[in-house]
Amino acid sequence: MKLFISVLIAILWVLIRTLSCSGQSHSLLGICHKDVNCQALETLWQGQSPKVTGWLEHTFGESCECADRFLKASGPKIIRVHLMNGPCMRNKRCGRYEAFWGYTAASANRAVHIDDSRLNKRFNRILERFKRRIEGKDVTCYVSPCLECDLNAKARKILLERVGRAVPQCMLVDNPHRQRCIPEYTCEGHGVNPVLSAPCIVDLDGIDGRAVDVKTWIAKYKHCDLQFYWESWMNCIQLLGKQFVDPRRRGCDIPPLTIKRAKERLCQSSSQSSDTCSR
Numbered sequence: 001m002k003l004f005i006s007v008l009i010a011i012l013w014v015l016i017r018t019l020s021c022s023g024q025s026h027s028l029l030g031i032c033h034k035d036v037n038c039q040a041l042e043t044l045w046q047g048q049s050p051k052v053t054g055w056l057e058h059t060f061g062e063s064c065e066c067a068d069r070f071l072k073a074s075g076p077k078i079i080r081v082h083l084m085n086g087p088c089m090r091n092k093r094c095g096r097y098e099a100f101w102g103y104t105a106a107s108a109n110r111a112v113h114i115d116d117s118r119l120n121k122r123f124n125r126i127l128e129r130f131k132r133r134i135e136g137k138d139v140t141c142y143v144s145p146c147l148e149c150d151l152n153a154k155a156r157k158i159l160l161e162r163v164g165r166a167v168p169q170c171m172l173v174d175n176p177h178r179q180r181c182i183p184e185y186t187c188e189g190h191g192v193n194p195v196l197s198a199p200c201i202v203d204l205d206g207i208d209g210r211a212v213d214v215k216t217w218i219a220k221y222k223h224c225d226l227q228f229y230w231e232s233w234m235n236c237i238q239l240l241g242k243q244f245v246d247p248r249r250r251g252c253d254i255p256p257l258t259i260k261r262a263k264e265r266l267c268q269s270s271s272q273s274s275d276t277c278s279r
Contacts, residue, residue, distance in 0.1 A: 024270040025052035027228035030236040032064035033252035040256040054080035060247045071137045078140045082147035105150040112155040141170035148177040203228035214269035229266045
C-alpha cells in the first residue's frame with residue numbers, strides 16, 4: 001500500500017509539472033508598488049493561457065493590488081514569487097522594512113536558526129501574508145524564500161521547509177546567488193547564461209531584455225518550467241545606471257506604451273501565438 005501511494009504521488013508530481021510548463025512571461029518584480037497601473041499591466045497576459053507572472057513580495061509594498069487582481073482573474077494562472085530581497089543585503093541597501101535589514105550573510109545565516117530572531121519574525125509575517133493572498137485561489141504557484149539569496153544551503157533549506165509547510169500546494173524554488181541549488185527543489189537562475197537543469201526557472205532579472213537575443217535565450221532554456229523576460233522598468237527603474245533609490249520611493253507609473261512594447265518584444269521571440277501577441 002505504501003509503495004502504491006509513493007508511485008501515485010510521483011505520477012501526480014510529473015502531471016503537475018507537465019501542466020505547469022508554460023513558456024514565457026514578464027518578470028514583474030515591482031508589481032506591488034503603489035503607483036503601478038494595474039489595468040495597463042493586464043495587457044501583458046491578455047489572451048495568455050495560462051496567465052503567468054511573477055513578483056517580489058513586500059519590498060515594493062505590503063499591499064499588492066495588481067497581484068490580487070491577477071489572482072482573481074478567470075482562467076488558469078501561474079505565479080512565481082520571491083518572499084525576501086537578497087540583493088539589498090548583499091549591496092547594503094535594505095530599507096528598514098526589509099527582513100534582511102541590518103544583517104550580513106553571516107549574521108542572517110545564524111538568525112535563521114533562532115526562532116525569535118528579527119529576521120524570522122519578519123519572514124513569518126511576509127509568508128503569512130502571502131499565504132492569505134493565495135488562499136482559495138485557483139493558481140499554480142512557485143515560491144522562493146529569497147531572491148538571489150546569499151544564505152548558505154543549510155539556512156535556505158530551513159526557510160524552504162517552512163514555506164512548504166505554510167503553502168504545501170506550491171512548488172518550492174531555490175534561487176541562490178553564486179551557489180549551487182539544493183537538488184530536491186526547482187532551481188532558479190538569473191541572467192543570460194546560468195547553468196540550469198530541469199526542473200528550473202530562468203529569469204533575465206538584471207539584464208535588460210532590449211539588449212539580448214531573446215529568441216536564442218528562450219530556445220536555450222526551453223527545458224525550464226518558466227522563462228521570465230525582464231526590463232529595468234519592471235523593478236520601477238526608469239534608467240539603468242542611475243543612483244540607487246529605495247524601491248518604495250521610486251516612481252512606478254509606467255506608460256502603457258512601454259508595457260505594450262515589452263509585450264511585443266517577448267512575443268516576437270517566443271512560442272506565443274500571433275493572435276495572443278496582437279491583443
